[in-house]
Structures are given as C-alpha cells and as structure tokens.
Amino acid sequence: MDKPATEDYKIELFDADVQQLLKMALKEPASVDLEKVASVIFEQSMKDLVFSKEAGRICYTIVQAEHKQSGQSNFRRCVLNRLQQEFRLKEQVRESSVNAWVCLVTFICNVFDYLKVNNMPMMALVNPVYDCLMRLAQPDALQNEEEVDCLVLQLHRIGEQLNKTSTQRMDDLFCLLRDGFLLQDRPSSLSRLLLLEVIEFRAGGWKMSDNAQKYYYSEVAD
CATH class of the missing domain: 1.25.40.180 (Serine Threonine Protein Phosphatase 5, Tetratricopeptide repeat)
Structure with a gap:
C-alpha cells in the first residue's frame, strides 16, 4: 500500500x-x-x-x-x-x-530552506535565522539539551547555504559554540558531544566522514 x-x-x-x-x-x-x-x-x-x-x-x-x-x-x-x-x-x-x-526556530529554518527567490535564499530571512541560531548559542540555551539539539539539527539542514549568505556571522556563531565549552557551568555531556560534532561538520566543509559519523552517533546512541 x-x-x-x-x-x-x-x-x-x-x-x-x-x-x-x-x-x-x-x-x-x-x-x-x-x-x-x-x-x-x-x-x-x-x-x-x-x-x-x-x-x-x-x-x-x-x-x-x-x-x-x-x-x-x-x-x-x-x-x-x-x-x-x-x-x-x-x-x-x-x-x-x-x-x-x-x-518557532524550526519553522523559520524550514521556510528558509524551502522558499527561494530565483533559486536563491530569501534575504529577508537571513538575519532572523541567524538571530535565532545566535540565541540558541547563548550560555543559558547551551544548558538546555532541547535547544542544543535544535541548533545542531538546523545547522545540519541549512548551515552550508546560510554560510554562503554571511561567512562573518557564521564565524561569530561558531565562536559562541566553542566558547560554550569554557563556561564554568558546562553543557551536558550529550550537548557537548553534539556541539563537537557540528563544529567538526563545518570544519569538514559541511560534510562528515563515515568514521566521524559512526563515532558521534554511536556515542549518542550509548
């Protein structure tokens, strides 16, 4: 059927x-x-x-x-x-x-992903999407696994195309993610693993090697 x-x-x-x-x-x-x-x-x-x-x-x-x-x-x-x-x-x-x-973040990012103008991202959504992701990268949000999971999922989905609209803002976002590991109140072990994975994902040109994928997702499963 x-x-x-x-x-x-x-x-x-x-x-x-x-x-x-x-x-x-x-x-x-x-x-x-x-x-x-x-x-x-x-x-x-x-x-x-x-x-x-x-x-x-x-x-x-x-x-x-x-x-x-x-x-x-x-x-x-x-x-x-x-x-x-x-x-x-x-x-x-x-x-x-x-x-x-x-x-709300998921919906905005989903619309950004699907709705294009002449096969290009809608520029009216670029700053709102970045603002949402920057908010998810703030210290208080990094303490919440639900928000970290949302952030990582959106970066996997639209990170590469969003990066093309503003490399500087993406650099700023990933500086916040790296700084998150130095906080006195660190994110949970699962959140830190997810953040490490997405940092490596971007460093690899928005791709993940098979070995890295097996490592991270076996850790998440465990």
Whole structure:
C-alpha cells in the first residue's frame, strides 16, 4: 500500500474545515484566503515540532501552485509577514515555553530552506535565522539539551547555504559554540558531544566522514 503524500498526512491533523482549506490552497490557492492559510500553518507549527519540520514543504507546494496558477507570490508574502510578527516576540516565546521556541526556530529554518527567490535564499530571512541560531548559542540555551539539539539539527539542514549568505556571522556563531565549552557551568555531556560534532561538520566543509559519523552517533546512541 502506498504511503500518503507528506502534505496529505500532515493535513489530517486538522479538523475537516481546515483540511478542506489547505487542500484547496495546495491545488487552487487563488480561491482561498492565503493569510488564513499562513496563520493555520504557523499556529500548528508553534505547537507541533513534527509538523514544523514539514511546514516548509507545504508552503513550498502552495507557492508553486500559486505561481503556476497566477504567476504571483502572495502566499510567500503572507508567510513572511506572519514570521516577522512572531519573530519580534521570540524572547517572550522562549520564556513562556522552550518547546514553542524550538518549534518557532524550526519553522523559520524550514521556510528558509524551502522558499527561494530565483533559486536563491530569501534575504529577508537571513538575519532572523541567524538571530535565532545566535540565541540558541547563548550560555543559558547551551544548558538546555532541547535547544542544543535544535541548533545542531538546523545547522545540519541549512548551515552550508546560510554560510554562503554571511561567512562573518557564521564565524561569530561558531565562536559562541566553542566558547560554550569554557563556561564554568558546562553543557551536558550529550550537548557537548553534539556541539563537537557540528563544529567538526563545518570544519569538514559541511560534510562528515563515515568514521566521524559512526563515532558521534554511536556515542549518542550509548
């Protein structure tokens, strides 16, 4: 039996009316309220980490459908507007719920990964993405394994393309990661292992040798 498409599977999380709204957005985006669609996707992403990892794919599908149907990109603008609104509140989000904060970072990075302009990253998202990752690299965040895991996952996913937009900011980010090992209150053993792995990952040209991968992930499993 064939597996359902990722978008269809995730849409099943919603009630019938929202499912119908999203299905229409994926097929005929000009026929629905795209601001509402963007809000639905964002709000689900803020409370469901699994969904936030796939939301960029859904957004990409809607953007492609809209471009094919009308040649416009209104949905991309709606997504960016919503992200900008919530990004201003990122510290309040983190203070209220680390899980919601991790979901927000994951969603922003996922959208950055999927939504391009002329096959190039959207420059409007570069600084917000860097700001999120820099926040995850601060001493208090490095004490939280959930935040460290999020940071490392995002760097594996978008680190190379993000590095191309600003080598200096990436250098600054990795200086923070290296400094994290010198803190009086060091990160946990697992967090330090993950940070070492991502430092080596970047040093290797955003690639990991088979031996290094076996070493790090066998340690994580143990």
